[in-house]
Amino acid sequence: TGFGPFPGVPRNVSATVAERISQAVRWRFPSTGVVWSALPTEWLIAPTHVGDLVLDLKPRLALHFGVSHLASGFVIETVARNHAGRLDAAGVSPQTSIIDPFGPAEMATQLPAARLQARLQKLGLPVRLSRDAGAYLCNAVFYRSVLAQRATGLGGRSGFIHLPVRVPERRSGSAARVPLDIDRAVRGGVEIVAACLNQ
Helix, strand or coil: CEEEEEEEEECHHHHHHHHHHHHHHHHHHCCCCCCCCCECCCCHHHHHHHHHHHHHHHEEEEEEEEEEECCCCCCCCCCCECCCCCCCCCCCCCCCCCCCCCCEEEEEEECHHHHHHHHHHHCCEEEEECCCEEEEEEEEHHHHHHHHHHCCCCCCCEEEEEECCCCCCCCCCCCCCCCCCCHHHHHHHHHHHHHHHCC
């Protein structure tokens, strides 16, 4: 999944990247079923929709992308926290400061984060691990997805990746200023999928 726009980010590149990754994964792994979705950046829709998707589809891998002003490359989130805050794209705040009153305070990603980091570094892609996915919808989607995977009991994996707010169609000028373009983001995303599927 990726997200639609939200305050301060009128164009959310995560939806574009998620769609293109899904297309590339279909081409690279033609026997693998792929579903992608652009989530509205809204508390009343996105977390519930993701939880329902995981429970209905029971995927081997649920991979979610969002953007962060703190990201300069791939940021692999390693901890989902039961915490919510900030106004969404509809101007609505979460009803409470927690995502699930019966859920654990935090849950670890189900992705092999250190292996993913090494794989992306080997490709020359900027990547780091993070223990703080924030208190916005990125974290909420991450939390709901991991919780839903646990509920299925099938061993599926869920994880969240932050991308920079600005990921242009192509790199121009200094590569150091724009470490990721769409092609490199998609290439890295496909490698993440491949690693999680043990390909």
